[in-house]
Amino acid sequence: MKPFAFTKAESLPKTLSAKKETTQFIAGGTNLLDLMKKHISQPDELVDITSMLSDKIEAHKKGIRIGAMVRNSTVTLDANILTNYPLLAKAILAGASPQIRNMASAGGNLLQRTRCPYFYDITTPCNKRQPGSGCSAVEGENRMSAIIGYSEQCVAVHPSDFCIALAALDAAVVVTQSNQKNSTIPFSDFHRLPGSTPQQDTNLPANALIHSIEIPVNDFHKNCAYVKVRDRDSYAFALVSVAAALDLKGNTIQEARLASGGVAHKPWRWYEAEQYLKGKEANAVHFKEAAAMAAKDVKPLAHNGFKKLMLQGAIETALQNCLTT
Amino acid sequence: MKTEHLYSRRFFLKTAAAFTALAALPSTVKAFYQEVKNFIVPAKQTLPLVVTINKKEYQLSADTRTTLLDLLRENLQLTGTKKGCDHGQCGACTVHVDGERVLSCLTLAAMLPGKKVTTIEGLAVGDKLHPMQQAFIECDGFQCGYCTPGQIMSAVACVKEGHTRSVAEIKEFMSGNLCRCGAYNGIVESIQKVAR
Ligand SMILES: Cc1cc2nc3c(=O)[nH]c(=O)nc-3n(C[C@H](O)[C@H](O)[C@H](O)COP(=O)(O)OP(=O)(O)OC[C@H]3O[C@@H](n4cnc5c(N)ncnc54)[C@H](O)[C@@H]3O)c2cc1C
Numbered sequence: 001m002k003p004f005a006f007t008k009a010e011s012l013p014k015t016l017s018a019k020k021e022t023t024q025f026i027a028g029g030t031n032l033l034d035l036m037k038k039h040i041s042q043p044d045e046l047v048d049i050t051s052m053l054s055d056k057i058e059a060h061k062k063g064i065r066i067g068a069m070v071r072n073s074t075v076t077l078d079a080n081i082l083t084n085y086p087l088l089a090k091a092i093l094a095g096a097s098p099q100i101r102n103m104a105s106a107g108g109n110l111l112q113r114t115r116c117p118y119f120y121d122i123t124t125p126c127n128k129r130q131p132g133s134g135c136s137a138v139e140g141e142n143r144m145s146a147i148i149g150y151s152e153q154c155v156a157v158h159p160s161d162f163c164i165a166l167a168a169l170d171a172a173v174v175v176t177q178s179n180q181k182n183s184t185i186p187f188s189d190f191h192r193l194p195g196s197t198p199q200q201d202t203n204l205p206a207n208a209l210i211h212s213i214e215i216p217v218n219d220f221h222k223n224c225a226y227v228k229v230r231d232r233d234s235y236a237f238a239l240v241s242v243a244a245a246l247d248l249k250g251n252t253i254q255e256a257r258l259a260s261g262g263v264a265h266k267p268w269r270w271y272e273a274e275q276y277l278k279g280k281e282a283n284a285v286h287f288k289e290a291a292a293m294a295a296k297d298v299k300p301l302a303h304n305g306f307k308k309l310m311l312q313g314a315i316e317t318a319l320q321n322c323l324t325t
Numbered sequence: 326m327k328t329e330h331l332y333s334r335r336f337f338l339k340t341a342a343a344f345t346a347l348a349a350l351p352s353t354v355k356a357f358y359q360e361v362k363n364f365i366v367p368a369k370q371t372l373p374l375v376v377t378i379n380k381k382e383y384q385l386s387a388d389t390r391t392t393l394l395d396l397l398r399e400n401l402q403l404t405g406t407k408k409g410c411d412h413g414q415c416g417a418c419t420v421h422v423d424g425e426r427v428l429s430c431l432t433l434a435a436m437l438p439g440k441k442v443t444t445i446e447g448l449a450v451g452d453k454l455h456p457m458q459q460a461f462i463e464c465d466g467f468q469c470g471y472c473t474p475g476q477i478m479s480a481v482a483c484v485k486e487g488h489t490r491s492v493a494e495i496k497e498f499m500s501g502n503l504c505r506c507g508a509y510n511g512i513v514e515s516i517q518k519v520a521r
């Protein structure tokens with residue numbers, strides 16, 4: 001690691017105004033320290049923001065607010081979340097390990113960086129790590145890479161499980177900007193597609209802090225599921241994951257939500273398939289059709305053609321699981 | 326081999342000569358050299374720390390980069406906690422901070438003041454082993470023993486959290502601790518024994 005100065009943030013205004021380009025905020029540290037050890041992130045100064053942000057989950061009329069410092073494991077134990085937003089807990093429990101979930105913050109989870117092996121190997125070109133150096137994955141080892149929404153500049157996938165559930169539930173990210181004003185970014189606009197600037201993962205304004213995450217009240221709590229397909233059964237990142245949620249009246253689908261991880265540079269919503277399911281009976285035939293509808297749009301790379309069928313299967317399974325869990 | 330030796334010897338003599346010459350230079354040049362050196366090798370920064378480990382308070386000064394794992398092993402000679410991967414991928418370094426299991430390799434020592442750390446050395450009471458330590462011995466919960474301190478710290482937390490209702494649940498909630506020897510069955514048995 002490169003030497004750095006360490007300070008504990010004591011006031012929000014001071015923290016925000018003192019942030020330089022070479023300053024990094026640290027919350028759980030589970031992603032940042034790893035990247036610093038590998039010389040991918042090299043801040044001159046670390047600012048500990050753990051006592052600066054809320055670690056509370058608050059319910060209000062329109063939904064719930066998860067403070068940026070709420071630990072990932074706390075989300076999985078919260079009674080309100082388990083009753084009204086269980087998809088969030090299911091997604092988090094499918095990721096990382098109990099130790100990491102105890103450390104990781106909600107805000108840090110949203111900002112964790114890709115697990116593309118070339119991004120982690122500083123001896124190889126990577127546009128995300130070193131803009132303009134080229135993408136080693138696009139023509140290289142791309143078994144884990146994206147199958148939709150990628151560009152020639154970057155084919156990396158977004159690694160979070162929590163974010164897939166947040167995308168499905170139409171969450172929003174409340175950010176505190178450097179002028180201390182709060183603004184809200186819809187979840188679908190929070191993460192970016194790589195385009196020609198893959199170094200930028202999100203639309204979080206420079207020097208801003210994630211304040212909290214808002215999840216609107218919904219009727220998906222009875223019928224939701226998270227399916228994650230990976231190289232080993234636990235403690236591994238997704239090859240493909242699916243968050244599915246159905247709002248049923250009898251057996252008729254009022255609303256459907258389908259989002260995927262492991263397929264794109266951001267949590268990916270399958271809007272067309274959601275639209276198709278609306279008003280249909282919840283049954284295997286319709287689930288199969290919806291899955292095929294999503295999979296028809298994907299364009300796998302040289303080594304990840306398998307992800308297409310995997311995605312289709314994961315969507316069908318997740319929709320089926322919505323009926324049994 | 327031989328030429329390499331010669332080369333490094335010559336290199337050593339040359340550099341040594343350069344440093345001797347440097348000592349004779351006026352101070353402005355020395356200051357300039359320091360600046361260049363600081364630019365190439367940034368100076369390490371240290372921080373005074375008060376940390377509580379196994380109920381004992383330590384007052385130390387540490388490099389800001391020190392992880393809890395390195396603090397334990399290198400600064401305090403508490404070598405029970407093991408370094409497997411140093412990147413959060415194996416669980417060998419698992420300790421408890423304020424009673425919760427965490428990875429010491431991804432914890433900065435600088436963020437510990439005010440928190441209580443428990444390591445494998447802090448589990449036994451005098452000569453009396455913690456029930457989980459005893460269970461690991463009785464159930465063959467280890468072979469080489471390298472992952473064991475991390476497994477035991479994780480297992481104690483797993484029982485406390487109540488994630489012991491089935492073998493599948495134990496395996497899922499112990500998945501953050503890898504064992505290259507494959508002592509998994511004994512580990513699961515140890516946990517079942519303590520949970521009972
Ligand atoms: C071995 C391993 C396996 C993992 N497996 C999974 C998995 O399967 N699924 C999964 O989803 N995740 C997985 N993770 C990732 C883990 O979930 C993230 O590392 C974690 O969520 C990051 O949170 P943190 O608080 O530790 O972030 P930090 O490391 O503290 O910060 C990450 C980044 O976010 C910034 N930041 C943090 N909080 C804020 C804030 N409030 N405002 C502005 N900036 C902020 C920091 O500056 C930093 O750049 C895994 C991690 C490891 C090490």
Ligand code: SF4
Nearest residue numbers: 116126135154155156
């Ligand atoms: S896919 Fe993105 S992260 Fe991976 S090597 Fe290419 S530019 Fe880097």
Ligand code: FES
Nearest residue numbers: 409410411416430
């Ligand atoms: S040494 Fe910390 S997880 Fe491997």
Ligand code: FES
Nearest residue numbers: 468470504505506
């Ligand atoms: S006992 Fe050898 S690694 Fe687990």
